[in-house]
Amino acid sequence: MSGFSASDSAYMAQALRLAARGEYTAHPNPMVGCVLVRDGRLIGEGWHRLAGELHAEANALAAAGDATGATAYVTLEPCAHQGKTAACATALIKAGVAEVVCAMQDPFERVAGSGFAALEKAGIALRVGLMAAEAEKLNAGFLSRVRRGRPFVRVKIAASLDGAIAMQNGQSQWITGAAARADVQRLRARSAAIMTGIGTVLADDPSLNVRDEAIDMAGRQPVRVVIDSALRMPLSSGMLCLPGDTIVYCIDDGGRKALEDAGAAVVKIAGGDSGVDLAAVLDDLGRREINDLLVEAGPGLAGSLLSSDMVDELVIYQAPHIMGSATISMFNTPAWTELADRKSLQFTDVRRVGSDTRITATIKPAIRTTDQD
Amino acid sequence: MSGFSASDSAYMAQALRLAARGEYTAHPNPMVGCVLVRDGRLIGEGWHRLAGELHAEANALAAAGDATGATAYVTLEPCAHQGKTAACATALIKAGVAEVVCAMQDPFERVAGSGFAALEKAGIALRVGLMAAEAEKLNAGFLSRVRRGRPFVRVKIAASLDGAIAMQNGQSQWITGAAARADVQRLRARSAAIMTGIGTVLADDPSLNVRDEAIDMAGRQPVRVVIDSALRMPLSSGMLCLPGDTIVYCIDDGGRKALEDAGAAVVKIAGGDSGVDLAAVLDDLGRREINDLLVEAGPGLAGSLLSSDMVDELVIYQAPHIMGSATISMFNTPAWTELADRKSLQFTDVRRVGSDTRITATIKPAIRTTDQD
Numbered sequence: 001m002s003g004f005s006a007s008d009s010a011y012m013a014q015a016l017r018l019a020a021r022g023e024y025t026a027h028p029n030p031m032v033g034c035v036l037v038r039d040g041r042l043i044g045e046g047w048h049r050l051a052g053e054l055h056a057e058a059n060a061l062a063a064a065g066d067a068t069g070a071t072a073y074v075t076l077e078p079c080a081h082q083g084k085t086a087a088c089a090t091a092l093i094k095a096g097v098a099e100v101v102c103a104m105q106d107p108f109e110r111v112a113g114s115g116f117a118a119l120e121k122a123g124i125a126l127r128v129g130l131m132a133a134e135a136e137k138l139n140a141g142f143l144s145r146v147r148r149g150r151p152f153v154r155v156k157i158a159a160s161l162d163g164a165i166a167m168q169n170g171q172s173q174w175i176t177g178a179a180a181r182a183d184v185q186r187l188r189a190r191s192a193a194i195m196t197g198i199g200t201v202l203a204d205d206p207s208l209n210v211r212d213e214a215i216d217m218a219g220r221q222p223v224r225v226v227i228d229s230a231l232r233m234p235l236s237s238g239m240l241c242l243p244g245d246t247i248v249y250c251i252d253d254g255g256r257k258a259l260e261d262a263g264a265a266v267v268k269i270a271g272g273d274s275g276v277d278l279a280a281v282l283d284d285l286g287r288r289e290i291n292d293l294l295v296e297a298g299p300g301l302a303g304s305l306l307s308s309d310m311v312d313e314l315v316i317y318q319a320p321h322i323m324g325s326a327t328i329s330m331f332n333t334p335a336w337t338e339l340a341d342r343k344s345l346q347f348t349d350v351r352r353v354g355s356d357t358r359i360t361a362t363i364k365p366a367i368r369t370t371d372q373d
Numbered sequence: 374m375s376g377f378s379a380s381d382s383a384y385m386a387q388a389l390r391l392a393a394r395g396e397y398t399a400h401p402n403p404m405v406g407c408v409l410v411r412d413g414r415l416i417g418e419g420w421h422r423l424a425g426e427l428h429a430e431a432n433a434l435a436a437a438g439d440a441t442g443a444t445a446y447v448t449l450e451p452c453a454h455q456g457k458t459a460a461c462a463t464a465l466i467k468a469g470v471a472e473v474v475c476a477m478q479d480p481f482e483r484v485a486g487s488g489f490a491a492l493e494k495a496g497i498a499l500r501v502g503l504m505a506a507e508a509e510k511l512n513a514g515f516l517s518r519v520r521r522g523r524p525f526v527r528v529k530i531a532a533s534l535d536g537a538i539a540m541q542n543g544q545s546q547w548i549t550g551a552a553a554r555a556d557v558q559r560l561r562a563r564s565a566a567i568m569t570g571i572g573t574v575l576a577d578d579p580s581l582n583v584r585d586e587a588i589d590m591a592g593r594q595p596v597r598v599v600i601d602s603a604l605r606m607p608l609s610s611g612m613l614c615l616p617g618d619t620i621v622y623c624i625d626d627g628g629r630k631a632l633e634d635a636g637a638a639v640v641k642i643a644g645g646d647s648g649v650d651l652a653a654v655l656d657d658l659g660r661r662e663i664n665d666l667l668v669e670a671g672p673g674l675a676g677s678l679l680s681s682d683m684v685d686e687l688v689i690y691q692a693p694h695i696m697g698s699a700t701i702s703m704f705n706t707p708a709w710t711e712l713a714d715r716k717s718l719q720f721t722d723v724r725r726v727g728s729d730t731r732i733t734a735t736i737k738p739a740i741r742t743t744d745q746d
Contacts, residue, residue, distance in 0.1 A: 161689060161718060161732065162703045163536020171712045306695060314695075316534060320718035320734060322679060322687075324706030330535045333697035339544045345534060345693035350723060350730050357723050357732060359534065361693055 004130045011035045011073040012131045018047040019075045024189045025050050025218045028289035030076055030142040032056040038070040050218050057088040061095050068096040075135050077106035080114040089118040099125040103135035107146045141291030150282040151293035153310055155302055157330050158317040164327030179354025180317045185212040191222045191294035197301035198228035205238045229275040231255050235262040249281050303332035311363050318357045377503045384408045384446040385504045391420040392448045397562045398423050398591045401662035403449055403515040407433040411443040423591050430461040434468050441469035448508045450479035453487040462491040472498040476508035480519045514664030523655040524666035526683055528675055530703050531690045537700030552727025553690045558585040564595045564667035570674035571601035578611045600674055602648040604628050608635040622654050676705035684736050691730040
């Protein structure tokens with residue numbers, strides 16, 4: 001493995017941009033981009049749009065026509081298995097590319113190095129690791145599911161500058177402005193599923209769907225997930241009538257038939273410390289190939305996920321308001337008594353969205369054991 | 374009054390930058406900058422550093438030597454009265470400048486248009502209003518005191534992302550990182566006084582001083598102001614031994630002699646709804662020529678100021694932490710019950726400071742009457 005040049009970086013950056021075009025559609029597949037370069041000229045590029053359609057490498061090869069002797073920049077290890085489409089490593093070999101530069105290995109068990117092995121066996125030069133951090137970030141959801149068996153969990157909260165999500169009487173509509181709400185539509189569209197708690201369903205009857213028609217999701221809607229230990233979900237809940245699936249996780253599944261008839265999938269799951277065992281829910285969602293889970297919930301569910309170290313990222317929209325003392329806060333947590341108990345974050349992005357501020361933060365792994373491998 | 378050209382704007386921007394050099398020292402005078410231009414060439418520039426020293430115009434004229442026929446760009450109306458130094462309008466007239474371009478009129482009663490009148494009477498061309506908003510912002514403190522008789526009130530709070538300033542047991546040291554704490558040193562240095570409540574004094578014994586030796590304050594320290602209705606201030610309080618003044622506002626001044634002997638000025642003031650009448654305190658600070666007041670206080674005092682619409686700007690440092698449910702929040706306010714009760718802000722600056730985020734916001738005037746003229 002040798003070093004990377006500035007032009008290598010530029011081509012890989014372009015491949016990453018191409019990959020990101022699949023953010024609303026590639027699910028449950030990873031987003032992948034590919035750029036083919038020969039004699040300092042870009043001769044073909046491609047990305048993966050939709051499961052069942054061609055992979056990024058195949059699209060780039062088709063765009064190039066003849067790719068003999070080219071260097072292929074790919075954001076993820078080319079697959080070596082025949083899936084819904086032909087293996088990409090094989091296609092690159094057949095096309096006669098001279099070299100492959102790849103951002104990272106694909107941990108998916110049917111790839112996991114076998115694509116690289118096939119390329120090397122065919123005598124193709126291989127360099128791996130260029131912009132690996134960016135490639136990891138791009139597919140955080142896919143990688144989480146493959147490595148941990150669970151989706152990447154992103155909790156979105158709209159709050160006032162003093163951390164309130166509602167007045168104590170529950171008044172909360174339109175805390176944030178139009179630009180932030182439009183941004184949330186994009187967050188939803190990036191997600192394979194959106195989770196909320198039964199409290200929010202009973203209070204607000206949310207739709208949890210993508211309504212922005214400018215977002216092309218290839219007809220998909222995120223799966224709606226409701227945490228509802230005692231199965232109190234009203235049969236008249238608005239989301240049950242919307243396109244797309246609704247999964248309700250419960251402990252007590254009395255009345256499941258009526259809810260199933262109303263259109264929901266009902267999953268009985270083990271009970272945890274307080275209500276549904278959320279780890280079991282995440283594992284189940286992983287089995288259902290959910291890569292990115294967006295949580296839009298009240299302080300109970302959000303606090304439970306946070307307390308049990310199940311949150312990977314927070315996206316906080318802060319509205320330009322001070323709500324004062326008689327309010328509902330973002331997270332119900334156990335009473336942490338020491339500063340050391342608090343959850344440490346790392347701000348990864350801070351920006352203004354219309355009249356609001358959006359803060360994105362990752363959760364730093366707790367010092368106590370985590371189940372991340 | 375005629376229009377302004379791009380080069381007019383560039384020179385005024387330079388004059389504003391010069392003015393800002395006085396931010397730690399000019400107090401209680403306004404910050405002023407002046408640029409002299411002749412035949413498209415900058416021939417002199419000056420700014421006002423310290424009360425008693427030369428004004429910006431005089432410094433610029435001295436730098437230019439001969440300013441005959443020049444255009445003077447000044448960020449604030451030149452004074453027409455003999456103060457500690459000679460009147461600037463007179464100096465500009467004597468120097469034979471041909472034109473004065475000024476950002477804004479000085480509302481200070483001894484100027485208030487008389488500088489402009491003197492220039493016009495002497496036949497000097499005058500254009501007013503270039504970059505007036507920037508000039509207003511620069512001297513928000515001075516202008517507040519002159520127009521309202523009160524300082525500009527800036528409340529600084531360090532909090533977690535979920536709006537907590539401390540754990541419920543009071544643990545709060547080092548919520549924010551080193552870069553944010555260094556930034557607070559500059560906030561303090563910009564302030565003529567720093568206010569806190571007796572609760573904070575009893576809990577933390579804060580110094581409320583500027584310790585960053587890289588900041589040149591010309592030997593000044595901000596006045597320390599303690600709100601202490603029952604005069605519980607310990608004689609051993611650390612701030613009493615530090616250079617600079619401490620003013621303690623109380624309702625009950627029993628024991629004042631001992632505190633005065635310990636170095637504090639004790640001011641007995643009317644009682645308000647709950648404790649010291651804060652409006653009376655602000656008026657008193659205005660009479661003491663305090664332009665910019667920085668409040669570094671707990672949720673009681675911060676909440677009282679906010680509830681009674683006495684806060685002009687918030688500077689919130691948000692640390693990358695979630696503190697959870699058992700915490701102390703930023704503001705104790707009356708129980709606002711409707712969303713319409715909340716205080717509306719406008720974010721004016723959002724940026725990362727080290728590992729923290731700093732959000733600056735102005736308070737939108739409440740719809741009910743304000744005492745701002």
